[in-house]
Amino acid sequence: MEDLVFKNAKIIDGTGADAFKGDVYVKSDVISKVVCESESGECADARLVIDAGGLCLCPGFVDTHTHSDMILLYDRQHVSSLSQGVTTEILGQDGLSYAPLSKENLVQYVKYLRGVNGKFDTPFSYGSVSEFRENYNNKVSVNTAYLFPHCSLRLETLGFKDEKLSGPGLEKAKAMLRKGLGEGACGLSTGLSYFPAAYSDTRELIELCKVVREFDSVFVIHLRSVFKGKTFDSVEEAIEIAAKAGCKLHFSHYKTNRKTMGQVNIIMEKIIRAINDGVDITLELYPYVYGSSYAAMFLPYWVCDGGFEAIIQRLSDKEIRSRIAREIDRKPAIDDAIITNLVNNVEYIGHSFKDIAKLRNQTMGELICDLLYEEELAFGFYEFPGKDIEELDTAFSKDIFQMLSWDNYMVGSDAIFVGENPHPRAFGTFTKLLRLSREHGFRLETLINRMTQVPCSRFKLDRRGLIKEGYYADIAVFDYESVTDRSTTGFSRNLSEGIKHVAVNGKLAFFNRQATGIFAGRAV
């Protein structure tokens, strides 16, 4: 007898093929049978029969970029993702995560990352990639995959230092990476706007990526726009690294923005040329024009040198602090960014930098320095969406679907979950795309393919991403007529609507629009 059957579903199998009516059977953790309506005469018995009532059934979505590394361990149910139909999340993004790190480095780096991952203690063990993965295995509601973070390599070899990684240090880093990829990391990630990864040069990254090539794995890059004060062609740098190392390349959150709206062909020019030259490239996007990050990223290179304690030390010195503030004030203005999370000044959350600076009678640089100091770096923000956001969203949707029409594009929310007022992308990325595809007439089967099979094949998530016999039963059932995001600026924690059931490894993590408390997510 089978364990579970979804009967009477509109099946979208993840390949991009046309939907068909039928039933999907699950035995233990895998799909045991997929039956078309025309063949469904003799039905197998199942312990639980769910009538899908003609709703869409597809593989669960893969969030290729999320910052849930810490929050998942404190919010194991993770309804924000389940209510979007997500069944797998790829952690370790932007080079910013916790494994493998020594105890000492871990304690310091958890503090440095407070702005993006929250102000938590770390009772977890992160000495190796295996240990990291075990923290989530059958302990959270969704599957997790892990990218080896570049910052770990630097912290464990040089410390949090503005130095060159070369010689024995570089060899040690390569050996660490080799071990981590051997323990199941699905790629190497870096974030070249963040520390200490931002101290690295192109040569270091080429050397590390030679190890990525040994495993036929993927180098995932968050681009830098400046390097030590000089503007820099970051797309060319990424392509050069992958081409010289001979590894696969994946661009994090690569999309048009307010300035490049309507210019998909232009932002893709160099990438298409590189693909034609034989570089294996994939990309991801989230469907919001504006971004989000943590405020420690505004600190100049020299201020971050030494890590958390050194940063706090510098900020505690009034003279040094005003020098840092002046440097921040000389950079392009970020006045209208909105504060997402603070611990000690919660009354500022939801307000713009500009308004709070005025209230405190400070310059932008002074405000940022003071808040970073008062909050011990637990300070995040998102960019101001703009008063014309609705108009902008309509234009941006065209760009999104132009990008998603390519089969090397996938979807990563870049979710940051901490604070009262996070960027809405954490709660609405996948359901917003489903809604937009309905509103703009983008083919649903194609969109589902980009959110399922494409990422599973890129990151080698074995037997996932398809509704197919023998594949793991990661399944989402949703009503395409009504599915929608409800997460907006100001109300960003509103859960999505329209996702009805979600199974993870054959277990119902979300049933009749409710999280069940079943933690069947595996480290994949």
Ligand SMILES: [Zn+2]
């Ligand atoms: Zn990110």
